[in-house]
Amino acid sequence: MVYYVEDDKNLRDLTVYALTQAGIEAEGCEDEAAFKAACVRRAPDAVLLDVMLPGADGLEILGRMRQDPRLQDAPVMMLTARDTELDTVRALDAGADDYLTKPFGMMEMVSRVRVLLRQAERLRARGSRTVRPSAPVSAGPVTLWPDRREATLDGAELDLTPREFDLLLYLMREPGRAVSRDELLRRVWGWDFDGGTRTVDVHVNTLRAKLGDRAGLVETVRGVGYRLRG
16 A cells, blocks of 8 residues: 555555555545544555655655654655755655655656665565575675664764665675666666656765765766766
């Protein structure tokens, strides 16, 4: 089940219709109260959240979701008319898995929702079996523990969003190799459509900001993508 929290009834109904026509079970919620009531009836597999909502905004709702054991693992995509990098960074830092700015194309929205649902399926599968602990991955001052989803920088805890963690882990497992944005979209995000999206660049920028003085570890390869400095 996918819930779309949006106060614009026309957009909410159109989006739910597009998802339903694509074979995805979906339901619209006009505000946090309606969303909470829906979650009581049935926990979501994924959630679409508008940022500008009456009462509690989407970022507040997202924050409460990440504190709720029943909802904290549900993948979330933020939908907003805002198109500034600051707003995007705020959403990603709050725990969003993806974002999409309005107006958006229905085909792209449906494709991204399918990615969220695949992510939810992987999380369920991982939680339903015993996972053999994996060895930590290190690159210079950065160490990641994939099974524990923990990261350190110069021995201190490094607070990464799930997507930032996966992005850095992929680059660290391919040290010195130039990795294209298309490859990152396929392997880290799982997207199977032609993007034209700045999602990878935005995540790299937020990741570099958290690396601080060590931001140069993630290098830009002009015309290609990124690489971890070997």
